[in-house]
């Protein structure tokens with residue numbers, strides 16, 4: 011069977027050989043223009059004028075485009091109206107796109123953009139999340155998930171424990187920065203190659219900006235050099251600018267962002283401030299939980315609404331909370347608009363509840379894992395989430411017990427405690443955490459996909475679907491599904507670029523649903539073609555249809571057989587359709603955005619991790635020494651790809667909570683704009699002992715494609731175990747509750763160590 015086999019990524023060899031083509035590798039057409047953005051130099055101001063005379067005088071410069079040059083709508087927002095491509099009268103963050111300059115080459119375009127003078131009257135910026143909250147400066151109304159009666163639960167609880175947690179954002183740092191190449195055609199047509207997770211959104215916004223119908227625009231994507239959510243909504247900005255210039259000059263236009271511009275101008279993970287209060291009984295069981303999330307939306311909503319929804323629906327993580335009030339505020343600040351990032355609000359909710367559990371355990375002098383276990387969803391507690399979805403596929407005990415055993419928890423706990431008793435400088439810490447992550451877009455309408463399958467007369471198969479490839483291995487998985495249906499070799503299935511002209515009206519490849527949705531759409535298309543071919547085969551061999559068997563590229567009827575290609579030819583001769591468009595819509599899900607109740611997720615993915623760290627209490631440096639992960643992926647479509655996803659996601663999550671720090675100065679200027687100042691985990695930050703396993707023999711209880719489960723995002727949150735282990739190491743100093751923000755940079759660790767030393771009781 012091809013499904014379930016650990017097969018290399020279809021482009022693995024080409025990735026490492028440099029032969030996999032990205033948009034910037036495409037041969038450029040003659041006359042291609044290159045574009046660069048003019049970005050606002052202040053966080054907040056009134057735009058009074060643009061003086062491009064110096065830029066336009068430079069040799070090779072073709073022109074400048076700003077809001078007034080847009081023939082259609084100045085509109086690039088993913089959900090709401092009023093999110094503009096080019097600033098109109100107000101610039102509302104440092105890096106806000108104001109205009110685009112085009113020139114005959116890349117460097118000239120960049121130099122010219124820097125010479126454009128913006129006349130801006132400075133206004134007072136709001137830069138701090140809490141300041142925005144105090145000023146009631148929001149981009150959207152607050153959302154809340156409420157269950158039971160929190161106030162009564164808190165007032166009757168034996169212990170009420172409260173706290174605050176600040177967590178940072180995260181830059182996507184995909185290797186390929188944003189890029190688009192727009193090629194004008196005849197009669198108003200536009201072909202846009204875009205590095206986007208959401209070709210349909212690019213198509214629709216290019217049409218809106220150009221003032222043409224969507225049918226005039228095609229968006230194509232062969233692959234991205236990483237997306238991580240950063241290319242879910244943001245690519246419209248780049249693609250629309252390139253298309254506008256292409257349309258108005260009649261020349262192809264390429265726009266590629268330098269790393270600095272990419273980091274300054276496009277959105278990131280939302281940083282949050284969290285205030286919480288928990289009512290707890292003497293055993294550590296949570297009886298009531300009140301959490302207020304202040305999320306930094308930035309200058310406009312973008313995807314902040316659904317991101318906050320996911321935070322609120324992951325504030326329970328794996329724990330039954332009988333009385334809950336989770337409130338999320340979308341704080342409007344004069345900083346770049348934040349956007350989707352792997353986990354999509356889930357990590358923020360999960361780090362909050364894990365911090366809460368850890369704090370409860372240390373306050374009450376209980377073992378943190380016992381406090382976790384006693385609060386798990388299950389018969390002893392309950393199975394209803396605060397948002398009204400029942401937990402029907404609970405695998406928490408399985409993953410936890412198995413990971414504690416394989417990580418040799420008890421022995422290592424004792425060993426680490428013994429080490430800490432005699433090691434004043436280097437402290438070690440150990441932590442375990444579970445995850446439960448809801449799979450489906452929490453906006454129900456997005457949970458649909460299409461695929462297009464053709465069988466050619468030599469038996470080769472052409473596959474197209476609405477999902478995009480960003481390195482996560484979606485294309486090989488969907489190809490495996492199709493090869494499995496027809497029982498042919500994988501190399502008989504041709505993987506092709508995502509294109510809005512082939513499969514229309516798609517959702518972003520996001521929410522980890524790529525293979526669930528597109529795999530199922532392709533399965534349906536292939537199965538429909540196969541049913542027609544089987545009828546032909548039955549006629550051909552003069553047998554009943556149920557005698558026909560597809561095996562190893564051939565079609566058998568008892569002792570007789572013909573090749574799959576021969577059957578294709580016979581079918582064609584009988585004038586049978588060998589092509590099909592499949593469509594799939596996830597069943598069982600619904601969500602009421604007003605009451606914030608429903609069954610937003612088709613199913614949950616479970617996982618657990620144990621992390622061990624060492625911290626240097628004199629420098630604040632930390633290191634993850636070992637991590638053990640067990641992840642539920644149902645029956646994997648491709649376990650080799652899934653292992654890679656788990657490893658990558660864990661390390662990316664670890665980066666979020668340890669070394670990746672975004673830093674804005676007092677004027678609101680982002681100062682971490684490249685690898686010299688923004689530290690993502692490198693190969694030597696990967697835990698030297700890294701044991702990653704997939705939960706065996708646990709098919710999805712729901713009818714997903716071959717009973718698989720999504721994998722892209724869930725294990726990112728397991729990286730939070732590293733942060734919990736750092737807390738554990740700090741707590742060893744005084745035996746109390748450490749105060750630690752995320753990321754646990756050396757500065758933050760040192761501050762927390764200093765407080766622990768000051769409060770040392772011994």
Ligand code: MTE
Pocket residue numbers: 236237238239351352353480481482483484519520521522523524525655658721722723
């Ligand atoms: N893996 C790689 N290599 N590159 C990426 O950009 N994006 C992640 C995840 N894994 C990403 C990745 C994110 S944010 C999501 S939502 C999923 O892949 C999307 O793909 P899938 O739905 O096919 O898993």
Ligand code: LUZ
Pocket residue numbers: 242313316320350354450451452453456518520521
């Ligand atoms: N919901 C979600 C969304 O859970 N994940 C996403 O990526 C997303 N994107 C857009 C809208 N809702």
Ligand code: MOS
Pocket residue numbers: 207237238239240242350351352353354519520521522723
């Ligand atoms: Mo992933 S954040 O859903 O693109």
